[in-house]
Amino acid sequence: MRAIGVTTTGGPDRLQVLDLPDPQPGPHELVVAVHAATVNPTDIALREGVGIPDGLEPPYVPGMDLAGVVVAVGDGVELSPGDRVVAAVNPRRPQGGAYAERVVVPDTSVALLPDGLDLVAAATLPLNGLTVQRALELADLPPAGTLAVTGAAGAVGAFAVQLAHHRGYRVVADAADEDRELVESLGADTVLPRGDGFAAAVRAAEPGGVDAVLDAALLQVAVLPAVRDGGVLVCVRPFDGEADRGVRTPLVLPADYLHREGWLDEVVRLADDGVLTLRVAQTYPAEQAAEAHRRLEAGGVRGRLVLTF
Template sequence: MRAVSYDSFAPDNSRLKVGELPDPKVGPGQVLIEVRAAGVNPVDWKVMAGRLDGMMDAMFPVIPGWDVAGVVRGLGPDTPEFSPGDEVVSYARKDVVGGGTFAEYVAVAADHVARKPAFLDWNQAGGLPLAGMTAQRALDRLEIGPDDVLLIHAASGGVGGFAVQIARHRGARVIGTASERNHDYLRELGAEPVTYGEGLADRVGELAPGGVTAVADFAGGQLDTTLSVLRPGGRHVSVAESEVEKHGGHWIWVRPDGAKLAELADLADQGVLDVEVAATYSLDRVGEAFDASRTSHTRGKLVINP
């Protein structure tokens, strides 16, 4: 199969190459997915830079990519949940970094797979799993409901945009940080936008004089602001810094879970959850996609089309 890979860690795109690699083996309880679209996430190039090496083993050559939308083309033994031809999505992270989704095929554990939302096209579906499930896990940990005033750091980003939509669906009032050029976008999603940067706590205080009940940090470096705007007894989570745990917060990592992904797919099919696609790239242009992701200024999802 044709795939993107790298044979050693690198802080840039210098080790990326496109070529032929063996098709994935399909073990018991796994499905072989023909990849139609694979979302790009910051973790993809961070893994390539070796920044998760202390946490996860790697088997080179590594095929990057943890998001996938595609068609089931093969089944391992004892996999009754799916059939060839099924259209599916998955957050396809594995215990060992290696066989990712920036390829023509990927093998994934069946319990990490869900049916593709019919309401979404392939590119939208390919951008849903990791970012959508990260937002979902953050809001589940915060137990967000209709009585909450939620502040979301980086609300217009890939994860933040999902979090706004899910939180609004749960009835919460949402205040979201973003650059001014993304304020109209946040209003369309149902959030009250506020410009990030110096003076943020004061601006949030103007919108919520009594403070907020919860904070979801998808940016990092926001702990002081978070603590200053939280009401007594407020809850907070971060995907970016473990330091929050020393201050009563939760540092979260999303887990592959087909059942939870199916909940997101259902929201998409209800018209509750939309996926904005910023740009699409071929396998030959994965480096360009990584460069765009590194800027941290992309609104919506970047997607690879093998």
């Protein structure tokens, strides 16, 4: 089968078309014929050789998000060939990730896709939707609590604003001038200018500080003052600094949610109900993965970049 990956880590030009064996499902596994795979920052890290486990040999196939059609199932799987599904997959494994015509995944990481959701758009959902589910769990907000979101116009940030609003929390979000209308439409109660001045602006709007911050923009220490004493700064990258005032800085890790029973089904339901908005910025044929990586690295993408097979 055709896959996109690297035999030597490095820049986008290292991505190439590979010819790999068709995967076979084991117990509680299924094989998906991939229609679409989303390009995420973690794919760039894998391409560059970041976080590759000891003993894992190339080629390395990136990709954590996919949507497609089930073509084979192992023992104990309730889904059937022909079912439309989305899946989240760990690419740092011998079978590789989502940039392939066929991918084998555990049945705990797959959700049936309703007819109303397009496969390309649905491919943008699993990783960021699950990340936000876990982030809100770690934030441990009180009823009607206040969450600040950095990077609110981005993929993780936008889902965070929408889901927090849906759950009845007060949302303070950042935005550049050109993104303000978008972020307001997502459900943010207060929209403040993005950047290093965000923490001071939050304190001016919320004098006691917010209960939690979801730091999708990676402001790190710069946003810490926005959090109330004893609050939470939820990180999507390891916190680089010293927290104070009893503020906790938990890290969202894919290992904590990839196999959570029912979580992906819940994320799909939220998208089908319109709570989470799926945004595709551009699609690329899989062979143009290098171009998609370059665009993502350039920054400023609103919506997701998706490879199609």
